[in-house]
Amino acid sequence: MINNSNFIDKLRSSGLRPTKQRIKICKVLFERNGTFHFTINDLAKTIEEKLNEKISLATVYNTVHAFKKKGYLKEISINSDKSYFDTNTSVHHHFFDEDTNELIDCGEDDIDSVNIKNNITGKKINSVEVLVKVASDYQNQK
Amino acid sequence: MINNSNFIDKLRSSGLRPTKQRIKICKVLFERNGTFHFTINDLAKTIEEKLNEKISLATVYNTVHAFKKKGYLKEISINSDKSYFDTNTSVHHHFFDEDTNELIDCGEDDIDSVNIKNNITGKKINSVEVLVKVASDYQNQK
């Protein structure tokens, strides 16, 4: 309870009211070491397990999207039936393990920075993402 | 009608029965210059317009997935509520215009080839895709 003030300040300073639910979601998302890759469902389930309490799915959706808009979360481009989010908002790329449907951060040194030599005229680049899809050799054989 | 035999041969040689619907879908997809980026819905609509006839949505889904499995189509990774496909199956990257939701092929010279220096142990790389999301400056300001 003591260090909730961090989250309260963070929320307030970005114009989001520090409601109970948002603070709890902050705790689940950001009180951890390492990054967290999740779908909305993953997050809702984790909240239920960690806090022994349910937050409405609609609120989880609203909050995740609010956090994304404020830059606290990144949405990851994978072609999938659901959306993935990442607590690591720095520029970085991903492996996607097709055997397990798991997202894995690429380290700084895994991929050279991508150089865009020509952009669409009149547009601004919002993001550059590399997705490396991998699978076991066994899987590939079929 | 004359050059349907191309498609018939192509289908048969890959183990797909050349049904009326598949041939029609081939015509819509591959009888064009330049690549075609589409969602299932785009394709169904295009079929209806071009051929003045409807093919069941389920069939369009089945066919597109069959063509993808055979390597005639590529699925593009965009975080979106729907899946995008591409008739250009070569290794290439994309711009995604967030103003119009339009996919645009990157030219050969737009992006340097991406060098993956470390891979996940025991896995094989299936694909490497770069997605550059762009939007007008105006859009970005809000």
Added chain:
DNA sequence: ATCTACATTATAATTATTCTAAACTGTTGA
């Protein structure tokens, strides 16, 4: 303490996609 705008919630609605089961059609081989 009260007010007001913003948040939360359960639930309904929407949208993309897959499943189902019945009808249909290429293909094979007698």
Added chain:
DNA sequence: TCAACAGTTTAGAATAATTATAATGTAGAT
């Protein structure tokens, strides 16, 4: 040529992710 079978198509139901709705709750200012 044609019967039979396996693969296809189809309309519509089912499922799953996400968004909208409208009533209730609550943080923060007055």
